[in-house]
Amino acid sequence: xxxxxxxxxxxxxxxxxxxxxxxxxxxxxxxxxxxxxxxxxxxxxxxxxxxxxxxxxxxxxxxxxxxxxxxxxxxxxxxxxxxxxxxxxxxxxxxxxxxxxxxxxxxxxxxxxxxxxxxxxxxxxxxxxxxxxxxxxxxxxxxxxxxxxxxxxxxxxxxxxxxxxxxxxxxxxxxxxxxxxxxxxxxxxxxxxxxxxxxxxxxxxxxxxxxxxxxxxxxxxxxxxxxxxxxxxxxxxxxxxxxxxxxxxxxxxxxxxxxxxxxxxxxxxxxxxxxxxxxxxxxxxxxxxxxxxxxxxxxxxxxx
Amino acid sequence: xxxxxxxxxxxxxxxxxxxxxxxxxxxxxxxxxxxxxxxxxxxxxxxxxxxxxxxxxxxxxxxxxxxxxxxxxxxxxxxxxxxxxxxxxxxxxxxxxxxxxxxxxxxxxxxxxxxxxxxxxxxxxxxxxxxxxxxxxxxxxxxxxxxxxxxxxxxxxxxxxxxxxxxxxxxxxxxxxxxxxxxxxxxxxxxxxxxxxxxxxxxxxxxxxxxxxxxxxxxxxxxxxxxxxxxxxxxxxxxxxxxxxxxxxxxxxxxxxxxxxxxxxxxxxxxxxxxxxxxxxxxxxxxxxxxx
Numbered sequence: 001x002x003x004x005x006x007x008x009x010x011x012x013x014x015x016x017x018x019x020x021x022x023x024x025x026x027x028x029x030x031x032x033x034x035x036x037x038x039x040x041x042x043x044x045x046x047x048x049x050x051x052x053x054x055x056x057x058x059x060x061x062x063x064x065x066x067x068x069x070x071x072x073x074x075x076x077x078x079x080x081x082x083x084x085x086x087x088x089x090x091x092x093x094x095x096x097x098x099x100x101x102x103x104x105x106x107x108x109x110x111x112x113x114x115x116x117x118x119x120x121x122x123x124x125x126x127x128x129x130x131x132x133x134x135x136x137x138x139x140x141x142x143x144x145x146x147x148x149x150x151x152x153x154x155x156x157x158x159x160x161x162x163x164x165x166x167x168x169x170x171x172x173x174x175x176x177x178x179x180x181x182x183x184x185x186x187x188x189x190x191x192x193x194x195x196x197x198x199x200x201x202x203x204x205x206x207x208x209x210x211x212x213x214x215x216x217x218x219x220x221x222x223x224x225x226x227x228x229x230x231x232x233x234x235x236x237x238x239x240x241x242x243x244x245x246x247x248x249x250x251x252x253x254x255x256x257x258x259x260x261x262x263x264x265x266x267x268x269x270x271x272x273x274x275x276x277x278x279x280x281x282x283x284x285x286x287x288x289x290x291x292x293x294x295x296x297x298x299x300x301x302x303x304x
Numbered sequence: 305x306x307x308x309x310x311x312x313x314x315x316x317x318x319x320x321x322x323x324x325x326x327x328x329x330x331x332x333x334x335x336x337x338x339x340x341x342x343x344x345x346x347x348x349x350x351x352x353x354x355x356x357x358x359x360x361x362x363x364x365x366x367x368x369x370x371x372x373x374x375x376x377x378x379x380x381x382x383x384x385x386x387x388x389x390x391x392x393x394x395x396x397x398x399x400x401x402x403x404x405x406x407x408x409x410x411x412x413x414x415x416x417x418x419x420x421x422x423x424x425x426x427x428x429x430x431x432x433x434x435x436x437x438x439x440x441x442x443x444x445x446x447x448x449x450x451x452x453x454x455x456x457x458x459x460x461x462x463x464x465x466x467x468x469x470x471x472x473x474x475x476x477x478x479x480x481x482x483x484x485x486x487x488x489x490x491x492x493x494x495x496x497x498x499x500x501x502x503x504x505x506x507x508x509x510x511x512x513x514x515x516x517x518x519x520x521x522x523x524x525x526x527x528x529x530x531x532x533x534x535x536x537x538x539x540x541x542x543x544x545x546x547x548x549x550x551x552x553x554x555x556x557x558x559x560x561x562x563x564x565x566x567x568x569x570x571x572x573x574x575x576x577x578x579x580x581x582x583x584x585x586x587x588x589x590x591x592x593x594x595x596x
Binding site for chain 1: 323324326327330331333334335337338340341344352353356357358406409410412413414417419422425428429431432434435436437438439440441442443444446447466467469470473497498499523526527528529530533534544547548551552560563564566567570571574575577578579582585586589
């Protein structure tokens with residue numbers, strides 16, 4: 001840009017002024033929509049969580065009474081504990097399987113493309129479809145249990161889906177089936193981005209292959225691990241469809257998660273106030289993992 | 305590497321065999337549920353109760369598919385999932401097109417016409433990608449009521465557009481950041497305006513990111529259940545909701561073959577997209593996570 005000031009620039013015409021404002025005008029509808037539907041609604045839900053609303057929203061404020069009720073609610077604790085178990089296992093197992101498959105696939109494998117396609121396709125399915133399929137596979141009378149018993153292992157038992165203590169683990173199995181291939185794709189992309197010369201140098205130093213992966217490659221993949229954990233944790237907190245389709249939150253409410261708790265109370269049990277309070281706590285959970293992530297992301301961008 | 309392979313010892317060859325064995329076992333783990341779903345959907349019910357999961361159909365039949373499509377009960381009605389399948393398309397197509405167009409313009413305005421506060425606007429929009437949707441469900445239900453859009457397809461289109469814009473803006477912004485600014489500033493000096501530059505310079509190179517955005521939005525909205533179950537009516541349910549109703553409608557004997565056929569019907573569109581454009585699907589999945 002030169003500094004010569006043309007008369008046109010000194011006194012902008014009407015169309016010139018419009019041009020200058022156009023980018024903002026184009027962005028304005030989306031920004032307004034998000035301001036209202038995201039931030040406005042978050043505030044609105046917070047307000048609802050402070051009221052005694054039941055069937056219909058009412059604005060009769062009861063302070064943090066709904067949160068106190070939530071804390072005293074056994075079903076909420078079951079749902080929260082389930083989320084801890086489900087989230088931790090889901091994230092950990094996906095990471096292990098994803099990293100392992102990516103490393104194995106990175107060994108100049110024949111038909112790598114075909115294998116990758118097979119590993120990843122479940123991610124294209126709806127969690128409802130996944131839930132319906134696994135409900136069928138886990139059905140004790142006709143599914144995997146019956147099949148293995150039919151092979152002659154009469155005492156084989158795999159009836160987790162009807163066992164209140166084990167139902168939560170069936171959610172882990174189905175969710176891992178759906179998402180671990182995606183984690184594999186993330187790791188594979190990360191591995192392909194690593195400079196070969198680092199690995200060659202380590203080989204010349206006489207390091208063994210497992211040692212190279214653990215000491216040299218894995219540290220390079222830290223950002224991938226970080227992103228994967230973020231995305232998986234996010235999927236875990238939002239998990240709603242899978243529970244509805246696979247266990248329905250049952251037996252009883254043994255496999256409830258906060259997302260299903262919120263929906264049941266807000267939409268089926270006429271407990272809008274309580275449902276709103278649980279939604280706010282879910283938001284709190286997301287923020288607790290999101291803020292450190294965004295913080296480190298912004299910092300790394302500034303430094304490099 | 306080549307001579308290393310030539311000098312393979314027995315141990316190395318065994319290791320290589322084990323490697324393939326593990327990879328193939330993993331492939332079976334992912335592939336078998338889909339295969340079993342397919343096999344079950346073409347078995348008569350008698351073969352399902354008598355045989356096992358993996359036994360192949362003796363008398364394959366398409367009856368479960370036609371029943372799932374046109375006759376099976378989803379709640380009170382017994383019209384199959386066919387109508388809801390088209391509902392999903394009627395919701396998905398406008399929602400995908402609108403959110404992609406808005407995302408393209410937003411990304412362009414944010415990167416090529418940087419103005420004060422653009423970064424903050426983007427950060428605030430980005431946050432829309434991450435909220436748990438439970439936090440907007442109740443206000444949304446009430447707002448749709450006020451707009452006269454309760455239980456309508458238009459209402460669902462609106463919801464999907466609103467919560468899709470954050471993602472599409474992210475896609476296009478990250479893509480347009482990589483397009484050299486010089487192209488745009490040269491056109492600006494020539495007196496080209498905002499839309500002309502978008503149309504003539506940015507749009508012609510945007511094909512890959514448009515595909516990524518369309519595929520991402522298509523799978524997201526097609527697979528949605530939460531908004532569908534919360535905001536649709538009897539006639540306007542998307543296919544995921546109808547599938548769930550079909551599976552949970554108990555009228556005497558559970559017809560597993562019909563359930564599996566309905567699940568296949570609900571899964572097919574996104575599977576087809578994945579098979580045809582898997583590369584772009586993966587790129588959309590990783591767009592938000594891996595920088596580059």
